[in-house]
Amino acid sequence: MSDTIQLPRWIDVGVLPLMNLVLAFLISGLVVMAIGEDPTEVVRIMLYGAFGYEEAVGYTLYYTTNFVFTGLAFAVAFHAGLFNIGVEGQAYIGGLGVTLAALYLNWIPAPLMPVVSILAAALFGAAWAYIPAYLQARRGSHVVITTIMFNFIASSLMVYLLVNVLRPQGSMTPESAAIDENLTLPYIHDMAGWFGFDMTSSPLNFSFVYAIACCVLVWLFIWHTRWGYAIRTVGANAAAATFAGIEPGRYIILAMMISGGLGGFMALNEVMGVQHRLLIDFTAGYGFVGIAVALMGRNHPFGIFLSALLFGMLYQGGAELSFEIPTITNDMVVVIQGLVILCTGALEHMFRPRVTRIYTAWRLRQRAQEAA
Amino acid sequence: MSDTIHSAHGTGKTGTVPPAIELRGIDKRFGAVHANNSIDLKVEKGTIHGIVGENGAGKSTLMSILYGFYQADAGTIHVDGTLCNINGSEDAIAVGIGMVHQHFMLVEPFSVLENVILGVEGGAVLREGVDKAREELRRLEREYSLDIDPDAIVGELSVGLQQRVEILKALYRGAEILILDEPTGVLTPQEADHLFRILGTLKQQGKTVVLITHKLREIMAATDNVSVMRQGEMVAHRHTADTSPEELSELMVGRKVLLRLEKGNANPQGTVLQVDNLCVDTRAGVRKVKNASFTVRAGEIVGIAGVSGNGQSELLEALGGIRAVSEGQVMLNGQDVTPGRGVGPAELRQRGVAHVPEDRHRMAMVTNFSAEEAAILGYQDDTAYQKGLLLDWGKVADATRHMMEEFDVRPVDPHLKAANFSGGNQQKLVLAREIMRDPDLLLVGQPTRGVDIGAIEFIHKRIVAMRDAGKAVLLVSVELDEIMSLSDRILVMCDGFIVGEVNAADANERVLGLMMAGVDPKQAEAEAGK
Numbered sequence: 001m002s003d004t005i006q007l008p009r010w011i012d013v014g015v016l017p018l019m020n021l022v023l024a025f026l027i028s029g030l031v032v033m034a035i036g037e038d039p040t041e042v043v044r045i046m047l048y049g050a051f052g053y054e055e056a057v058g059y060t061l062y063y064t065t066n067f068v069f070t071g072l073a074f075a076v077a078f079h080a081g082l083f084n085i086g087v088e089g090q091a092y093i094g095g096l097g098v099t100l101a102a103l104y105l106n107w108i109p110a111p112l113m114p115v116v117s118i119l120a121a122a123l124f125g126a127a128w129a130y131i132p133a134y135l136q137a138r139r140g141s142h143v144v145i146t147t148i149m150f151n152f153i154a155s156s157l158m159v160y161l162l163v164n165v166l167r168p169q170g171s172m173t174p175e176s177a178a179i180d181e182n183l184t185l186p187y188i189h190d191m192a193g194w195f196g197f198d199m200t201s202s203p204l205n206f207s208f209v210y211a212i213a214c215c216v217l218v219w220l221f222i223w224h225t226r227w228g229y230a231i232r233t234v235g236a237n238a239a240a241a242t243f244a245g246i247e248p249g250r251y252i253i254l255a256m257m258i259s260g261g262l263g264g265f266m267a268l269n270e271v272m273g274v275q276h277r278l279l280i281d282f283t284a285g286y287g288f289v290g291i292a293v294a295l296m297g298r299n300h301p302f303g304i305f306l307s308a309l310l311f312g313m314l315y316q317g318g319a320e321l322s323f324e325i326p327t328i329t330n331d332m333v334v335v336i337q338g339l340v341i342l343c344t345g346a347l348e349h350m351f352r353p354r355v356t357r358i359y360t361a362w363r364l365r366q367r368a369q370e371a372a
Numbered sequence: 373m374s375d376t377i378h379s380a381h382g383t384g385k386t387g388t389v390p391p392a393i394e395l396r397g398i399d400k401r402f403g404a405v406h407a408n409n410s411i412d413l414k415v416e417k418g419t420i421h422g423i424v425g426e427n428g429a430g431k432s433t434l435m436s437i438l439y440g441f442y443q444a445d446a447g448t449i450h451v452d453g454t455l456c457n458i459n460g461s462e463d464a465i466a467v468g469i470g471m472v473h474q475h476f477m478l479v480e481p482f483s484v485l486e487n488v489i490l491g492v493e494g495g496a497v498l499r500e501g502v503d504k505a506r507e508e509l510r511r512l513e514r515e516y517s518l519d520i521d522p523d524a525i526v527g528e529l530s531v532g533l534q535q536r537v538e539i540l541k542a543l544y545r546g547a548e549i550l551i552l553d554e555p556t557g558v559l560t561p562q563e564a565d566h567l568f569r570i571l572g573t574l575k576q577q578g579k580t581v582v583l584i585t586h587k588l589r590e591i592m593a594a595t596d597n598v599s600v601m602r603q604g605e606m607v608a609h610r611h612t613a614d615t616s617p618e619e620l621s622e623l624m625v626g627r628k629v630l631l632r633l634e635k636g637n638a639n640p641q642g643t644v645l646q647v648d649n650l651c652v653d654t655r656a657g658v659r660k661v662k663n664a665s666f667t668v669r670a671g672e673i674v675g676i677a678g679v680s681g682n683g684q685s686e687l688l689e690a691l692g693g694i695r696a697v698s699e700g701q702v703m704l705n706g707q708d709v710t711p712g713r714g715v716g717p718a719e720l721r722q723r724g725v726a727h728v729p730e731d732r733h734r735m736a737m738v739t740n741f742s743a744e745e746a747a748i749l750g751y752q753d754d755t756a757y758q759k760g761l762l763l764d765w766g767k768v769a770d771a772t773r774h775m776m777e778e779f780d781v782r783p784v785d786p787h788l789k790a791a792n793f794s795g796g797n798q799q800k801l802v803l804a805r806e807i808m809r810d811p812d813l814l815l816v817g818q819p820t821r822g823v824d825i826g827a828i829e830f831i832h833k834r835i836v837a838m839r840d841a842g843k844a845v846l847l848v849s850v851e852l853d854e855i856m857s858l859s860d861r862i863l864v865m866c867d868g869f870i871v872g873e874v875n876a877a878d879a880n881e882r883v884l885g886l887m888m889a890g891v892d893p894k895q896a897e898a899e900a901g902k
Contacts, residue, residue: 224762224763224765225762226752226757226763229748229763230752232738233738233741233749233752236738237735237738237740239734240734240738242735243692243727243735243736244718244749244752245693245716245718245719245753246752247716
């Protein structure tokens with residue numbers, strides 16, 4: 001009965017990730033020492049580079065926005081028991097949808113454009129996720145394999161479209177025409193300006209606000225609607241779902257399409273928020289890092305926001321670092337990021353048995369004292 | 373009279389011959405669970421020693437320690453009077469301990485001989501080992517009258533014979549002490565009797581047998597001594613002849629329990645469920661239910677008896693809408709509800725069919741969910757649980773608390789994870805979820821599997837109460853006792869066919885047992901009468 005002790009949530013989502021993180025930074029520190037730099041100096045530069053001044057914060061949060069979307073995307077599929085490796089491709093195709101909407105539906109009144117681009121991103125991302133989802137649900141083709149394949153297909157398709165179709169005449173770069181500045185998403189510093197606040201300009205834009213809204217919506221959907229309940233049932237026990245009249249295939253498709261749609265939202269930040277045009281490879285691996293973000297955040301929107309913030313910090317602080325200390329090249333920064341992913345994602349359960357044992361022993365002693 | 377029986381067990385031997393197994397102060401914890409609390413046990417040489425206890429009492433843990441799967445935190449194991457250090461099954465085999473697991477460890481496409489020598493082939497070239505093994509096997513088989521063809525393919529043997537292969541395996545490895553873990557769960561009563569005869573022969577040849585079971589009838593029939601475990605502790609040792617099922621069950625549970633179910637006569641009304649020529653195939657195309665036809669009326673309990681794996685599970689799942697029907701028709705209250713043709717579990721629920729599936733952990737609940745989440749499984753779309761687009765968890769928690777109070781689920785905590793309830797409490801929650809919907813038809817499979825005796829009593833009473841409230845109940849169980857004490861009519865299934873129907877009042881175990889083995893009812897009665 002209640003004899004089996006569950007780890008309390010604060011250890012599960014607080015202490016354990018923190019221990020993994022500390023381990024990652026300890027190893028990173030050793031690596032930094034090995035190339036003859038001072039780890040404390042590195043930490044100082046990274047933290048300052050990520051949070052030290054207004055523009056830095058703006059950049060950190062701009063990266064965070066991407067990770068929130070891709071992390072949420074991965075998490076929703078994960079609750080249905082699916083490992084969606086295809087967020088990268090879904091985000092890429094989402095970008096196509098956003099760009100097409102902005103370029104060809106430019107007669108739409110500007111105030112409505114954010115809504116239209118959200119719909120376009122969701123629609124294209126979801127459509128791209130639908131095919132692997134259908135193959136998984138109805139044909140039993142494993143979603144891990146098919147989504148990986150669909151990343152490559154998305155990549156080739158976009159190269160073709162950018163080079164042959166979307167590239168404006170006379171341009172030598174494989175990118176789409178620029179989107180009308182009136183239609184793009186407003187920057188946060190501009191929005192602050194409307195209310196009379198003065199902010200340094202940064203790429204941080206309205207997408208960040210929408211990302212936070214998505215966190216809340218995903219939380220409501222997964223834990224407070226019957227569809228979320230059905231998705232979690234399918235993910236935890238497909239036989240029980242069938243027994244309950246929840247047809248697993250239908251909810252596999254639903255979860256994957258929502259996942260793809262959320263992945264597509266990443267394009268809002270990049271295409272409509274910052275670049276204002278469709279660039280080749282604009283997804284730059286954010287979709288893959290989203291897997292680590294979601295796993296580290298325990299597939300819970302709040303946890304995902306926190307881990308997205310951490311990765312945003314690593315990206316921005318890391319960029320600053322390679323700029324400040326020439327011996328720490330960009331590859332070094334990637335190594336540090338990789339260590340964080342390794343320790344928080346792949347080695348997630350390393351400390352768990354030990355912590356569980358210590359906690360259990362402590363609880364038992366406490367119970368014995370209570371009884372005495 | 374008890375004096376004579378007492379002396380017949382030759383307790384005088386203890387002074388001279390050391391016990392085959394002696395456990396002293398065995399202690400084992402899994403996290404917070406104290407699975408074995410300083411257990412002492414003596415098993416005399418050349419006896420059959422029963423170990424009884426409810427699920428989770430620690431029997432299997434204790435035997436796993438003896439067989440080297442787990443290491444004890446404290447305590448010592450003595451075999452034939454010598455202290456042994458058992459760190460793995462090889463060590464256990466080396467000191468002459470053999471184990472027959474509940475789930476057989478056999479390679480089905482291999483022959484009996486190949487299975488027996490697996491792991492002890494003796495050298496890189498098979499030929500020599502095989503020849504030697506064949507000879508040894510013949511000798512063992514003769515000595516213990518096991519009736520097995522060494523060249524038969526194991527996958528083609530019946531479950532009872534497969535079990536004998538397991539016993540043969542242990543004997544071939546030189547086992548002097550044989551541990552059998554719940555050996556009769558998959559056997560017909562006749563097969564079980566045969567097994568006990570074999571165990572008797574083993575005893576005569578001087579082997580020692582440890583029999584783990586929760587069936588008191590078997591303990592009384594087959595053992596010399598019995599030890600009772602409860603909540604990780606060894607609570608009593610008895611000579612079987614000096615005890616009774618009542619005393620043993622009281623020791624197991626820690627309080628008095630009613631073994632016989634008291635129920636009045638059934639008062640059947642109109643037909644609720646009518647099944648005509650039902651056929652069910654597995655996805656691989658194997659026909660598991662063959663032309664089943666029967667009815668269940670309001671106000672009666674119809675039990676389906678059968679050795680597990682003879683189509684009852686598929687039948688129940690098909691009626692619950694989980695499996696598609698290949699042929700035939702299912703009528704509920706006069707309407708066609710044949711599953712698979714547009715009718716699924718959700719619609720059947722709406723039409724008043726409640727289903728308690730056989731496998732609680734695989735199907736009836738999601739063990740990772742909280743109790744309240746488990747309590748709405750299947751009814752998650754009910755408007756009473758919704759608040760606009762969202763689920764109303766406040767109402768769900770209230771409903772769950774109500775279920776828990778009504779069905780005595782402890783602890784009454786809707787937020788506790790389902791996995792943290794005991795088997796009995798999980799099952800009571802599942803029953804509460806289904807029964808409190810007030811269905812017309814209750815499909816219930818293995819209602820007391822993995823459930824402690826105290827809860828069994830409660831569950832049986834609630835099922836009878838359903839019947840008395842004028843509901844139709846279809847019960848599937850592999851526990852013949854359960855079928856016989858609960859049902860008003862009994863259908864017997866064998867190899868997918870319903871071989872016959874028996875009125876529960878006239879049923880006896882021998883006839884049912886023969887029918888479960890596929891014997892025609894009339895012939896079975898004649899044979900049982902002999």
